[in-house]
Amino acid sequence: MSTQAGQPIRVHVEALSWVNKFVGGPGTGEVAIEETVKPGTTVRAVLRQVTDRYPQLDHALWDPGKPREIGDNIEVMVNNAVLGVTHDLDSELLDGDHITLLGQYMGGG
Amino acid sequence: MAQAGVVVETSPRGAAASVPGGYAGRLLRVDLSSGRTWSEPWSPADMRTYLGGAGLGAKILWEEVPPEAGWDHPANRLVLATGPLAGLPVWGTGGLTVVTRGAMTNGATSTQANGFFGATLKFSGYDAIVIQGQARKWMYLYVHDDQVELRDAAHLLGKDTWETQDALSGELGYSGHMLSVYSIGPAGENLVRFAAIQGDYGHVASKNGVGAVMGKKRLKAVAIVRGTHALKAADPRGVIAAADEIAYDLKTNPAARTLYEYGTLPAVVNLHGMGALPIKNYTTSVAPPGVDMKEWEAPALRRGFDHRGHQCSACGMHHCHMQVIPSGEHKGEIVDEPEYEGWAGAGWTIGCTDRVAVSWLNTRVDRACVDVNEFGWVCGWVMECQEKGYITEKQLGFRLQWGDAEGANRLLQVMSRREGLGNLLAEGMKIAAERLGGPAAEAAIYTAKNASPRGHDHRARWDELLDTCTGSTGTLETGPPVFPTELGLPARINPFDPAQVAKQTAALNGRRHFEDSLGACIFTTRTMLENLARALSAATGWEFTRDEAMRFGRRVGAMFRAFNLRCGIGPELERPSKRYGSTPVDGPAKGQSIEKHWEHMLDVWYEGMGYDRETGRPKPETLKALGLEWMIPAVWPKSGKGARAAKTIRSPRSAKRPKVAKPAQKAGLARARK
Numbered sequence: 099m100s101t102q103a104g105q106p107i108r109v110h111v112e113a114l115s116w117v118n119k120f121v122g123g124p125g126t127g128e129v130a131i132e133e134t135v136k137p138g139t140t141v142r143a144v145l146r147q148v149t150d151r152y153p154q155l156d157h158a159l160w161d162p163g164k165p166r167e168i169g170d171n172i173e174v175m176v177n178n179a180v181l182g183v184t185h186d187l188d189s190e191l192l193d194g195d196h197i198t199l200l201g202q203y204m205g206g207g
Numbered sequence: 208m209a210q211a212g213v214v215v216e217t218s219p220r221g222a223a224a225s226v227p228g229g230y231a232g233r234l235l236r237v238d239l240s241s242g243r244t245w246s247e248p249w250s251p252a253d254m255r256t257y258l259g260g261a262g263l264g265a266k267i268l269w270e271e272v273p274p275e276a277g278w279d280h281p282a283n284r285l286v287l288a289t290g291p292l293a294g295l296p297v298w299g300t301g302g303l304t305v306v307t308r309g310a311m312t313n314g315a316t317s318t319q320a321n322g323f324f325g326a327t328l329k330f331s332g333y334d335a336i337v338i339q340g341q342a343r344k345w346m347y348l349y350v351h352d353d354q355v356e357l358r359d360a361a362h363l364l365g366k367d368t369w370e371t372q373d374a375l376s377g378e379l380g381y382s383g384h385m386l387s388v389y390s391i392g393p394a395g396e397n398l399v400r401f402a403a404i405q406g407d408y409g410h411v412a413s414k415n416g417v418g419a420v421m422g423k424k425r426l427k428a429v430a431i432v433r434g435t436h437a438l439k440a441a442d443p444r445g446v447i448a449a450a451d452e453i454a455y456d457l458k459t460n461p462a463a464r465t466l467y468e469y470g471t472l473p474a475v476v477n478l479h480g481m482g483a484l485p486i487k488n489y490t491t492s493v494a495p496p497g498v499d500m501k502e503w504e505a506p507a508l509r510r511g512f513d514h515r516g517h518q519c520s521a522c523g524m525h526h527c528h529m530q531v532i533p534s535g536e537h538k539g540e541i542v543d544e545p546e547y548e549g550w551a552g553a554g555w556t557i558g559c560t561d562r563v564a565v566s567w568l569n570t571r572v573d574r575a576c577v578d579v580n581e582f583g584w585v586c587g588w589v590m591e592c593q594e595k596g597y598i599t600e601k602q603l604g605f606r607l608q609w610g611d612a613e614g615a616n617r618l619l620q621v622m623s624r625r626e627g628l629g630n631l632l633a634e635g636m637k638i639a640a641e642r643l644g645g646p647a648a649e650a651a652i653y654t655a656k657n658a659s660p661r662g663h664d665h666r667a668r669w670d671e672l673l674d675t676c677t678g679s680t681g682t683l684e685t686g687p688p689v690f691p692t693e694l695g696l697p698a699r700i701n702p703f704d705p706a707q708v709a710k711q712t713a714a715l716n717g718r719r720h721f722e723d724s725l726g727a728c729i730f731t732t733r734t735m736l737e738n739l740a741r742a743l744s745a746a747t748g749w750e751f752t753r754d755e756a757m758r759f760g761r762r763v764g765a766m767f768r769a770f771n772l773r774c775g776i777g778p779e780l781e782r783p784s785k786r787y788g789s790t791p792v793d794g795p796a797k798g799q800s801i802e803k804h805w806e807h808m809l810d811v812w813y814e815g816m817g818y819d820r821e822t823g824r825p826k827p828e829t830l831k832a833l834g835l836e837w838m839i840p841a842v843w844p845k846s847g848k849g850a851r852a853a854k855t856i857r858s859p860r861s862a863k864r865p866k867v868a869k870p871a872q873k874a875g876l877a878r879a880r881k
Contacts, residue, residue, distance in 0.1 A: 115476055115504055116465050126504045158461035161698055170690050170698045171462040173481070178795050180481065182701025200480050201473060202462040 107193035109133045109144050113155070117172055117199045120155035121148075135191070141176060142166070142187040144197060159199070173200040227251050228441030229291035229746035230259075235333040235355065237348060239424050240281055240340030244348075244355045246333065255749060256834070258759065259290030260724040261317040261680075263335055264306020265766040268315055271339075274774050278310045278416065279398075279423045281341040287389070287429065288335035289325035290726025291746050294438045294520075297450040298457070299728030301326040301520025303389070303412070309681045310400045310416025310423075311581075311635055311657045314771040317680040317720070318414035320389070321527070321728045322407030324431065326520040327387040329726075331434030342425040347375070347390075351432040360427035367392045367574035368405040375430045384520075390428035391418040392576030394623040398422050399633040401581035401659065405573050409517065409527065409543030413578040414659065415681025416635075445745030449738060454523060456734040463733045469505035470526030470730065471547035475555075476504050478547075482667040482795035485551055487558045487609060488587035489652060489786055492664055492794030498560050503550075511562055514544060519728065526730060532567050536613075542570035551662030552583030557590055558609030568612045568619075575623040581659040584636045584652045585622070586615050597647035603628050635659075637784070652787045656780040658682055660787060667796035669708045672788070673808055676781045679767035685716045686729075693735055694757070703796070705804035706811050713815025717760030724763065761816075762833040765825040768818070769842050773856035778823035781809065824856070 111131040113121050123129035133144050149156035161169035168174055168181070175198040176185040185191075226232035233246045249263075257263045264286040276282035286306040293300050302321035309316035328336065331352050338348075345360040363371050372388040379386060389406030395418030402418030405411045440446045457467045465473045478484040479500055482492045494500055501507065512530035519527060528544035545553065545566055553572055554565035572579045590609050592598040600606050604627050607614040621629030631639050636659075640651030652660060658681045665672035671683060678684030688711070692698050696714055700707040722732040725743065732739055736753045744751045771777075782788070782805065790800040801808075813820040817829030827839050842856050 114480065115473060117461075120461075126506050127501050161692055163692060167697075168699050170688075170692055171460070173477075174699075175480070175795070180702055180795070181699060182707075183703055198480070201465060201477055 104137065106134045107137055107139070107191065109135060109139075109191050109193075109195050109197060111144065111148055111197045111199070113199045115201055117155075117158070117201050120158055121152045137193075138190050140188050140190055141174070141181070141185055141197065144191060145174070145187075155199075171202050173202055174198070175200060225251060227254055227291070227747040227749065228439050229293075229295060229743075230254055231329050231332045231334050231436065231438065233333055235336045235350070237336060237338045237355075237357070238340040239338065239342040239346065239357070239426060242342075242357055244357065246355075249334070254291070254747075257763075258721075258724040258743075259293075259334055259726055260288045260304035260319075261306060261720050262724040262759065262763045263288050264304060264317060265315070265763045265770070267337060268306060268308065268770050269766055272308055272770075276308070278308045278313050278420055281424075282339065283308045283420060283423075285338040285417070285420050285424060285426075286335055287324070287328070287338070288726075289329050290334075290724050292742060293325035293726030294329035295440055295446055295450075295746055296521050297446065297727065297731075297742055298454055298524060299519055299522045299731030300726055301522070302410070302726065302728050303328070304723050304726075305404060305412040305417045307415075307417055307420045308774070309414070310398070310402075310419035311659060312415055312681045312771075312776060314415075314656070314681065314774050314776045315679050315767040316415035316417055317723055317767070318412045318417055318682060319723055319729060320404065320406060320410040320412040321519040322387060322389075322410035323384050323433075323520045324387040324389055324406055324429075325726050327384075327431045327433045329434075329438055330436055331431055332436040336429065338424060338426065341423065345396075345425045345427050347428040347430060348426065349379075349430050350434075352434045352436065363390075363427045364396060365393060368576050369408060369574050371428050372406070372408065375428065379430065379432070381432060385433050386430060387433070388428055388430045390576075391421050391426075392574055392623065394575050394577045394633075395419060395422035396427070397623060397625045397633070399577055399622060399625070400635045400638070401578045401585075403573075403576050403578050405576050407519075409529070409570075409573060410519070411573055411576070411579075413580070416578075418576055440746045441748030442745040446742060449742035449745050453731065453734045453738050453742065456738060457524065457731065460734075465505070466526065466730050466733055467524050469509065470524070470528075470544075472505035472508050472544075472550075474547035475508070475550050476500050478663060479503070480795070482791060482797070483664045485556045485583070485662060485664040488556060488584070488591045488650065489664060489666070489789065489791075490591065492667065492791050492796060495560070502562075508550075508562065509544070512544070512566065517543070522728070522731065524731060530566065532563060535563055535567075537567045540567065540570075542566055543573060545569040548662040549579050552579035553612075553615070556583035556587045556662065557612075557615055558587070559612050559615070560610065561612065564612035568615055571616050571619060575619050577619070577623070578659055580662050581635055582619065583662060584659065585632050585639065586618055588636060588640070588647075588651050589618060589632065591650050592643075592647045595646070595650075597643070597645065597650075598628070640784070649785045651784055653784045654780075654787065655782045655784070656776060664791070664796075665783075665787070666789065666791045666799065666801065667702070667794070669702055669705070669801050669808075670712045672783060672801060673709060673712050673812060676783055677809070677812060679764065679771045679776075684719065684764060684767075685712055686719045688715055689718065689733055690735055691715060693737065693753070703799045705801070705808045709808040709811035710815055713812045716764055716816060717757040720760035720763035721756045722760075724759070758833060762835060765830060765833055765835060766838070768823070768825060769838060769856055772823055772842075778809075778820070781823075 118129035395402035403413040514530040549569035637653040
């Protein structure tokens with residue numbers, strides 16, 4: 099999606115399944131949040147903007163020992179790829195990018 | 208009831224005062240060849256060194272099972288072990304660890320099941336049962352405190368695992384949790400190579416053909432009456448405090464809380480989101496059109512059935528459930544709520560997305576008693592092969608299409624009875640594919656070592672693919688990361704960065720062997736390692752730290768590896784099959800190819816483990832650091848046949864050699880190893 103230079107961009111943040119409890123959801127399905135940010139805003143900055151509004155998500159997402167890093171509990175995907183593949187926390191986002199917050203899986207069977 | 212009763216030889220229990228808290232202090236030994244049973248103490252020093260479960264089993268395998276004794280040899284040991292937390296009021300401490308030389312890899316096995324067996328055994332005064340020999344006729348083992356008997360099991364033959372438990376409960380006159388029964392089903396009786404051991408209606412020690420080992424010994428079941436022996440903790444208040452912290456963690460930690468509420472059910476949607484849900488034998492990573500993944504979220508999965516909690520010993524989790532089939536031909540049947548692995552192996556892997564059908568089929572798998580993962584790979588492969596014309600309807604005897612749960616059950620039954628093509632399929636995915644050959648073989652999911660991959664699409668979880676191929680226990684040895692930051696490791700790595708994945712996998716190795724040596728459930732140990740070490744310290748009176756826990760786990764891993772190397776299972780077998788290591792064609796992992804990175808990943812992993820890349824052996828300095836100096840002469844003999852270039856590792860001098868197999872047994876071994 100293209101935008102004019104300097105125009106704000108929109109980034110979609112989806113909290114899936116039990117993670118959406120932390121943003122006021124029912125703990126099932128998805129809760130979508132749309133963030134409007136300046137061009138060049140990073141993944142980290144968008145996530146920080148969201149977690150500043152939702153303290154429970156803030157607690158669950160960030161590493162309490164290293165507050166600038168993602169903790170043990172939630173997987174972050176950008177445009178359907180986990181962090182490290184196409185984006186990392188300091189990657190700049192484009193208009194229309196999707197961030198997905200997916201609960202970390204610690205099970206087995 | 209016919210009985211071949213043998214009262215246990217009891218040596219005095221006077222030494223109990225020196226036994227650390229949490230332990231019964233004795234091992235129950237059973238020799239099926241002679242019909243003899245006896246109990247023997249084990250030393251507090253060995254308890255500290257090997258803990259129980261996987262650790263104790265590793266010691267017994269190394270000391271008592273020489274390389275000539277394959278999985279089906281009478282000298283093979285079948286160890287049913289608890290650990291120092293079993294029977295204490297810590298959540299999920301009723302399970303058992305099964306250690307043996309397994310039928311799939313013909314190497315070491317460590318596989319767990321939950322329920323009540325571990326606590327019941329501990330209350331009977333034993334930390335483990337060590338079974339050797341081979342009975343002349345089918346028996347079951349009955350344990351009621353000091354009364355230990357091998358009894359005729361002829362009337363149980365052909366019964367599935369639930370029917371076996373029903374029958375024994377009825378004839379022994381115990382109900383509910385007064386009697387714990389772990390048994391094999393028809394698959395184990397017929398030596399299906401991926402047969403499992405199931406107990407307490409729904410708990411399965413599933414990996415590496417432990418059910419085939421039990422079947423070869425002609426042991427149908429082990430039935431333990433809840434015992435009356437006292438079990439003490441060194442610091443009872445400390446145990447309660449640690450148990451409370453573990454429970455609090457499980458209830459409040461954002462990730463662990465899902466396990467607390469729903470067990471492993473949330474994994475279906477989660478893994479689909481990551482491209483790691485195995486769909487139709489790895490032919491796709493995307494749910495088919497028309498399947499709403501919201502219906503596969505944990506609350507929806509549970510809501511679809513009338514259900515009741517089916518908690519294990521001392522467990523407060525809302526994990527295990529029984530449910531009722533709500534509709535269709537099997538309406539009203541009570542089944543065990545599938546774990547994630549059941550939804551995958553009896554469902555997605557075979558293209559079945561009818562939740563009622565999957566739930567029903569999953570329990571059929573448990574009752575015939577095979578590993579649901581291997582079942583999924585075999586069944587999905589047959590479905591794909593029929594679709595592509597590699598296996599004809601005539602060859603199989605019926606048509607089997609994607610998603611056909613009734614047909615899948617028919618396949619399960621012919622495999623369990625080794626009828627027709629089922630006889631070949633009962634050998635497991637690797638052997639069946641290699642014997643069939645051609646393009647069919649290229650569609651099969653297995654490892655060269657013949658360890659069954661878990662029910663994930665590991666092409667999107669490179670850590671688990673590497674772990675499955677390199678592990679020494681017939682399954683994952685490291686498992687998915689649990690609080691890696693506690694160990695100073697990054698919480699997140701790029702899952703497709705070969706070096707990062709291999710380094711992280713090696714660094715996390717050890718935790719699981721520690722967990723599996725405690726007598727605790729793998730799901731209630733989803734807490735900080737620090738908490739587990741604290742619980743262990745309070746139970747035993749030792750000062751056990753997090754660092755010691757990791758060192759302990761890596762020690763056990765090195766012992767299993769050395770055992771396997773001694774059995775001729777080396778690094779040349781550490782690779783995936785063509786399909787297992789292929790590149791996903793769609794979904795979040797589309798285009799990610801592990802194949803070209805494989806050798807580099809092994810290089811990094813070996814470096815991280817402290818193992819020798821060429822021979823696979825733990826390096827002398829690694830053995831020393833792990834407290835295994837005494838293994839160095841066997842693992843690294845200085846000269847002669849066992850020197851560096853040799854492929855095998857020496858047996859310990861102290862090990863008892865088995866009697867030389869008779870020609871017929873040798874022929875059987877050769878057949879089994881093909």
